Each structure stands twice: as structure tokens, then as C-alpha cells.
Amino acid sequence: MAKKKLDEKADHSDIVRNEDGSSNEEEPNFSDPEGYVDDVSDEELLGELLRQKPQETDGVESVIVVDGVPVVGPDRLEKLKSVVNKLFTKFGHIVNEYYPVNEKGFTKGYIFLEYTSPVQAAEAVKHTNNHKLDKTHTFLVNLFTDFSKYEKISDKWEPPEPQPYEGQGDMHYYMLEPDAYDQFCVVNGPGRSVQIWQNTQPDPTCIQDRQTWTWSYVKWSPLGTYLATFHQLGIALWAGPNFTQYKRFSHNSVQFIDFSPCEKYLVTYSPQIDTDNPDQKRIIIWDIRTGLEKRSFDPEGPSAWPIFRWSQDDKYFARIGTDVLSVYETSSFYLLDKKSIKIPGIRDFSWSPTDNVIAYWVAEDKDVPARVILLEIPNRAEIRSKNLFSVADCKIHWQKSGDYLCVKVDRYAKVRKEKSEYKYSGMSYNFEIFHMREKQIPVDSVECKEPIQAFAWEPVGSKFAYIHGESPNICVSFWGIRVGLAPVQLKKFEKRACNHLFWCPNGQYIVLAGVGSSGGGSLEFVDTKEFLVMNTTDHYQMSDVEWDPTGRYVVTGVSVWKTKVDTGYWIWSFQGKILKRINQEKFAQLLWRPRPKTLLTEAMQKEIKKSLKKYYPQFESKDRMRQSRASKELIEKRAALMEKFSQYREKRVREYNEHKPRRLALRNNVDTDELDADTENVEEEIVEFFIKEEITMLD
Structure with a gap:
């Protein structure tokens, strides 16, 4: 409309043209004619600008x-x-x-x-x-x-309208499985597919299969509530029966994550430095329930992941720095008592899995020996310390129930002083065992003169095992701890081809495994109650070993991240019997879904163990039903094939009978299909014809 009005105004201008085509243009007249009324509003002409007009508010x-x-x-x-x-x-x-x-x-x-x-x-x-x-x-x-x-709120109160409740669904639905089947997650190749399987018998059942569900790998939360997937822009958490998206956490190029033990917080870490973004956040701690960022940090020097380590109740988290231990409280996400703990020479630390106690060790400094210290949080009281001499390195190992602490100490075997300097030669090894539940926390020492390759506590019990020696004389030793007595060696296996120890989550059973190219894929299933070797076998190029949460099954895998051929995973019973071999191209990762802690007390668990015999008939009955179900499925499959064949045969017989009159007409009413029944009306004729003639000359 505005264009039309301007054209009308332009018609009032006079243009005079000469004979040669040149124009003698007069100045245009854009004034409105007398009585003209403009019906174009400002909103039509300047709508975009008017919307950007500053307002008072x-x-x-x-x-x-x-x-x-x-x-x-x-x-x-x-x-x-x-x-x-x-x-x-x-x-x-x-x-x-x-x-x-x-x-x-x-x-x-x-x-x-x-x-x-x-x-x-x-x-x-x-x-x-x-x-x-x-x-x-x-x-x-x-x-x-x-x-x-708020000043304009009426004095008359009106009740608010009720809002419809939108629940999050049952986050632990998988715990209600009648037969207690566990779930496991399988990742096929970086960025290919992610599958969720239920370990049903006799064959696992796939309950989820999604393409490009993750950018690299996946991780379960400690209690099994969430599945975390990695993406270029951040982390996504999935939960519920259909694995719907629960929360998203934006953090570009995130590569590492860590959950707090109670699943309240998530730590994300992006090790890549973005030069184009000076305000890049490298480490972020998130509140999982709200999805909000609680605090961000920058890594201070080289440190192993996880940089932050959590207390068992999610109340505190800590990290180590140069001669300092920083403990933060999650109520404010600031330093406990507003200051770090200055500890010159601190090298490593670890939280107790059941108490708010930190174990850390301090290196030697000239004539001051190395020390292992147990620190109680939040009062920062030293409840136990142990001096160590000629220390090269220490490794801290907590037992899962927090009853014992083992500090593996690497020592210099020989020390001699030359020109006011100490010279060391050779190495020796020993384990310092702290009895955390006993008065004044007594410490026992177990010595080993051979290099230690692996150490592992029995999760439920008082035994520990370690691999020592050098190839080909590698040995595995088992020790037991008793209250008030020194540790005693229970068993020693000699000349074993293993480099890793994998205890059953419920204790008693252990897998001695040769993981990686140096291990050769050897597997040895051992019952440590009688130290009976139940089976000795192997899985060539094995890269992973995973126990299920119940301790009934073991999975060994060959990951595409380690090798490009023969990838896949095998499922074993706890006794070492092979149950399934699944060969998958570009198999990358398998993780069992964790279970939350049991709600049964120790007394209730002991009572169940005592009365297990009365449950045996129920379990055996279910096992027979599964076997018969498998047989029934096979019989039903065969019956279905037989029924299909019978239907096809009947169809062809009907067609044969329907075409019989036509056949008789073509054969002069002679039924050649019934020769065996009636041969009198059939005339036989012998026909001879020349085929070939050969002449052979004989000498």
C-alpha cells in the first residue's frame, strides 16, 4: 500500500523530453493533493523499528x-x-x-x-x-x-489451583524382576550402537537397541540408577523403564566423568584446552537432581583421574595439590573451615568406603621418615599414624566394608651412606595392614621379597590376594586376617600365567586372569574356601573381565579399543563353565548394571544363609522349568515346521486332484497315475532306435 501511494505521488511530477531523447526533468512534486488522507499506519511502515523502541520498564x-x-x-x-x-x-x-x-x-x-x-x-x-x-x-x-x-497482592486469599503431578517413574524398576535377572550394557564401536540386555536364561534378551546413543563410551552410576552417555556438547543421563532422558549437562568436549557414591553429584572434565574460549570451564560439579552447576575448577598440575574423590556419604570431596590437601563440603562447595590442610610431601590419599576417614601418605624428607596417616573428617584429628623407612612408593587399598586398610610399600632394600648421601640398591616389598575396627587400630606387616604385580581385597571377608614374582615364576598368594592375631598365609599357587585378580562381589570365588597381550588371555577360576581350582581355560587377547552384581556370572571381552580382530564377549558361570560365546564386530565395552545396597540387615542375611536348604527345591524347580521351557520351545518350533509342511502338502494334493480330469483328457482317458492298481488297459510298446556305431580295428 505504501508503494502504491508513492507511485500516485510520483504521477504528479512533470517530465519534459526533447527530440533527441534527453529529458528536461523538472523538480518532482511530492506534496499531497488537497484533501488527501494518508491511511498507512506507522506499524506497517516501521514495525520492526517500533518493536525495538525502548520502553520505560x-x-x-x-x-x-x-x-x-x-x-x-x-x-x-x-x-x-x-x-x-x-x-x-x-x-x-x-x-x-x-x-x-x-x-x-x-x-x-x-x-x-x-x-x-x-x-x-x-x-x-x-x-x-x-x-x-x-x-x-x-x-x-x-x-x-x-x-x-507483591505490593499489589490482594488481601483476600484465594487457594491456588492444584497442578497435575508428573512423577519421574520408577527409577529402580529393574530391581522388581521376579527372577532377579540383571541387566548389562553393550557398546558396539565408537558411535555405532548401544544395547541394553537382560541376562535371562537360557538366552539373554535385548530390551533396548539404539544407534549413535553415545559419542564414545557409557558409564553406569554407582547405584545403577542412571546411564551416562557422552556427546560433543556434554553428558546425558538416562533412567526409567524406557531409558528416557533424565538430565543434560552442557560441557563441550567432555571426556571424563565421575559420580559421587550416593549419586547426588556428577563431575565432568574436559582435558582439552580451547584457545578460542578463555573462560572455558575444565572441571564442573553438577547437582544431578536439579541439573544445576554447583562449582567449577581448573586442574592444578598433572593428576590422575578422578581428580576429586568423594566421602562415602557425599558430604565431602577432596583433591590433592602441591604439599596441600583440599577438603570441600557439599553444603557450600567451599573449603572445609575455609582453609586447606598443609601437608608437606603428601603424595596420595584415599577415602574410607564406609567412614569419613582419609588415609594419606607423606614421602621421606632427609632424616624425616615417610608416614601413613589416618585423618578424621571434619574435625581433622589424626586417629593413627605409621612411620615408614626407605620408602620408594606407596599404594593405598581399602577393603570394601572398611574393616581393613592395606598400604603396599615399595622399599629400598639396601642403604649405605657415602659422603653424607644415602645410596640405595635393590627393592623389597611389604604390606602394612591396619585393623580399622579394633581398639587403637593395630598394624600388622606382611613382607614379600619379590615384585608385586597386583593386589586385591576380598570384598566380603577377611582375605587378600596378591600376584608376585617375575615370568615365568609368577605366584599368587592368599592371606587371611584374624582378630588379635597376625596375618597367616592360606595358600600359594606357583607358576601361574596371570597378571590381574578379580574377586566375586560376594567373596569366596576369584578369577586369576592374564589380561592384555602379555597375559595371553589365561583364566583360572578358584574357590578360596577350599582353594580348589574349578577350571583352567583361556580367552585369547582378552582385554576385560567383569563379574555380575550377584557373583553368579563372569564376562570376558575382547574390545575393539585393544585389537581389531576376534572382538566379542563370552559369558561364564562362576565355576568357569562357558555359557555363551558372542562374537561381535567392533565390540567395544560391556558393563553390568550395578545394584544398590541391600536393605537387609546382617542378622537377616545370616538367617537366610542358614536356611538356604529350604529354598533349594524352589531354585531347582525354576531351573527345571527353564530347561523344560527351552525343550518346550524347541518342540513347539519343530511342531510349527511340521504343521507348515502338512499344510503345503495338502495344498499340492488338492491341486493334483483338481487337475486329474485334464490329465485324463490328454491321455485318452488312460489313468497312468494308477498303473500299479490297474495295468490291463495299458498297451506296452517297445521302441528301438539307433544311437551310435563304433568300428575298432584289431591288430
């Missing part, structure tokens, strides 16, 4: 009010601003900030922050309200416009 809606801010003087104001900006700039750019002060220059406990848009302000209010800055300060954050909104 734009600045107000982008302002938030933060209450509960610490009251500080002018000397600490800049530090306060840096802390506040670090928290609130996560949600957008702050264009203005105002810190009201009194006549003495002290802040008044509240501040005003203005973002570039109301959306950023709303996000800041949503994620920072009730944020605990420290033990005495908690932020109360509101939009500035909320104050006028």
Missing part, C-alpha cells in the same frame, strides 16, 4: 536485588565485588552494579545488579536464590519488579 525488568550480602568496609569492597561477579556473571553480562553504603562507607547488606536483558535476570534469580555464600550468609535474590508486584 526495560531497565527495571533487567535489575535484580540481592539481599544477604556481607557487610564490609571500603577496604574489602573490591574483594566482595569479585566474589559476587564470579557468581552472577554466569547468567549474562552485568551492565550496571550498585552497592549502597552508609555514612561510614560500609555496605548495607543488599546490592542491585542490572543485566542486558530480562531473560538473564530471571535466570539469575532462578539459580542463585538461597545460594549459601558461607556459613553466615545466604543470598535472597529477587527481580526489582517483584516488589511492586
